[in-house]
Amino acid sequence: MSSIDGTIYLGLDVHKDSVTIAVLPAGAVAPTRVERLPNDLAKLRRFCERLGAPGEGTEVRACYEASGAGYVLHRAFTSWGIHCDVIAPSLIPTKPGHQRKHDAYDAAQLARLYRAGELTIIRIPSEAEERVRDVVRCRETFQREILKSRHYILKFLARRGFVYREGTNWRQPHYAWLRRLSHATSPLAPEDRQVFSEYLGLLEYKLSRRDELDRQIAALALTPALAAVVHRLQCFRGLQLHGAMVLATELVDWRRFESPRQLMAYLGLVPRERSSGDRERRGSLTKAGNSHCRHVLVQAAWAYRFQPKIGVALKARQQGQSPVVIAHAWKAQHRLHTFYRRLAMRTRPQIAVVAVARELVGFLWAVMQEAPAPVAVA
Numbered sequence: 001m002s003s004i005d006g007t008i009y010l011g012l013d014v015h016k017d018s019v020t021i022a023v024l025p026a027g028a029v030a031p032t033r034v035e036r037l038p039n040d041l042a043k044l045r046r047f048c049e050r051l052g053a054p055g056e057g058t059e060v061r062a063c064y065e066a067s068g069a070g071y072v073l074h075r076a077f078t079s080w081g082i083h084c085d086v087i088a089p090s091l092i093p094t095k096p097g098h099q100r101k102h103d104a105y106d107a108a109q110l111a112r113l114y115r116a117g118e119l120t121i122i123r124i125p126s127e128a129e130e131r132v133r134d135v136v137r138c139r140e141t142f143q144r145e146i147l148k149s150r151h152y153i154l155k156f157l158a159r160r161g162f163v164y165r166e167g168t169n170w171r172q173p174h175y176a177w178l179r180r181l182s183h184a185t186s187p188l189a190p191e192d193r194q195v196f197s198e199y200l201g202l203l204e205y206k207l208s209r210r211d212e213l214d215r216q217i218a219a220l221a222l223t224p225a226l227a228a229v230v231h232r233l234q235c236f237r238g239l240q241l242h243g244a245m246v247l248a249t250e251l252v253d254w255r256r257f258e259s260p261r262q263l264m265a266y267l268g269l270v271p272r273e274r275s276s277g278d279r280e281r282r283g284s285l286t287k288a289g290n291s292h293c294r295h296v297l298v299q300a301a302w303a304y305r306f307q308p309k310i311g312v313a314l315k316a317r318q319q320g321q322s323p324v325v326i327a328h329a330w331k332a333q334h335r336l337h338t339f340y341r342r343l344a345m346r347t348r349p350q351i352a353v354v355a356v357a358r359e360l361v362g363f364l365w366a367v368m369q370e371a372p373a374p375v376a377v378a
Contacts, residue, residue: 008051011110012064013103014073019044022107023051024115031111034104041076048082063114063121065089071124090288091120123256132220133249139213139242140292142206149203153178156199160192217245232371234317235329236364238300246296247364254368263365267294269358285354294357301357304340305349308333325367332363 006026013020016039023033037043051060062077062084077084093113113119125133150170157163162181167173181188182197221230221241226248233244257263264270268289271282287294308330310318318326336356343352 007059007061009111009115010048010060010062011107011112011114012062012073013107013110014064014067014069015039015103016069018103019073020103020107021047022104022111024108024111026115031108034108036103041072044073044076045080048077048080059083061085061114063087063110063119065092065110066122071130074124075127085114085119085121086124087114088120088122093118123253125252129249129252132226135213135220136217136242136245136249137292139210139217140246142210142213146203146206146210149199149206153196153199153203156196157181160188162188214242217242221245229368229371231317231321232325232367233364235321235325235367236300236360237314237329237333238303238360239296240313240317243296243300246292250290250293254365254371257365260362260365264358264361266290267297267361269294269297269354269361297357297360298354301336301340301353301360304333304336304356304360305344305353306337308337324370328363328367332360336360336363 009024009026011022011024011031018036019039020034020036022031023035024031035047037047048060048062051058060082062082064073064084064086066086066089071086074084074086087110092109110119154169164174164177166177178200180186182193182200186193188196218241220226221244226245229248230241230244233239233247234241239247251263254263257266261270265286266289268285268287268291270286272284272286274281274283310330318329336359339359340352340356343355
């Protein structure tokens with residue numbers, strides 16, 4: 001099989017157990033073959049090899065959507081000498097009137113749009129970058145699990161009439177009160193004490209694993225691949241070690257974004273828009289981008305509610321950093337605090353903080369354009 005310019009485009013609809021492949025030669029109106037294969041690398045390789053020999057001038061180019069399948073197929077195709085791209089699924093053009101969706105249709109559409117150049121290709125992290133990123137994501141998972149365990153404990157005790165009223169929950173006095181309830185002299189009934197002890201033990205286990213991950217992340221932040229970027233990001237108020245590591249491992253190369261607006265859109269921090277003619281209508285955030293970065297930025301934006309200042313912790317993080325970066329971070333404090341106050345007077349604080357997070361992206365983008373080029377993670 002060959003095409004007019006020697007290129008064959010493959011659209012792959014990937015699932016855990018199967019891959020549906022649409023074969024579209026460059027000069028064909030429709031796919032010449034649509035086949036469903038097991039998700040087995042050996043069988044996929046044999047299928048691709050039968051499409052045509054590279055020595056005959058045939059080039060095979062494949063694409064599939066980013067998903068839970070990860071980048072295994074991309075790396076396998078690349079090792080076979082086949083160009084493969086991974087596509088941003090949220091940016092695939094769709095026909096509003098089309099009401100049927102199935103694997104063969106999805107694969108054929110991917111092949112057509114890929115050949116037409118209408119798809120948005122994502123950056124593929126190296127295996128080492130992906131491993132470091134997953135360590136940081138694992139820490140985020142444990143943080144969510146800790147929140148769940150805290151809810152289990154408080155709701156269980158509330159059902160038994162035990163509510164801590166002597167201070168703030170989850171401070172040291174509160175933990176001491178919880179541990180007293182797990183002792184044999186606790187006013188809880190034996191069965192309730194057993195259930196409560198299991199909940200408390202689960203929470204303490206999660207806390208210990210999170211603390212261990214924090215130590216690993218702190219060590220990773222000192223490696224040559226990440227140290228310069230992480231230290232620059234920590235110069236900004238609200239961005240401590242974990243937040244800086246999330247941004248560094250998720251975005252990696254900040255220079256691939258040509259403007260702050262492009263980065264804001266990637267992070268899902270720009271509003272939806274349905275404008276037509278003289279009518280301009282904007283809605284809520286698209287939330288179409290990287291949710292890990294967006295969460296970190298929104299949390300950091302809350303720090304700009306307060307008057308600009310350089311506290312002890314922030315001063316320590318800025319120690320030894322470029323005066324240009326420090327000046328930029330100080331300018332961001334003034335600008336973003338003023339911006340927050342102006343918005344908070346006419347809208348809810350939550351909405352104002354999200355707007356501050358979007359503006360913070362602009363300051364970070366400017367600083368990271370001057371950062372050293374990313375170093376490959378070892």
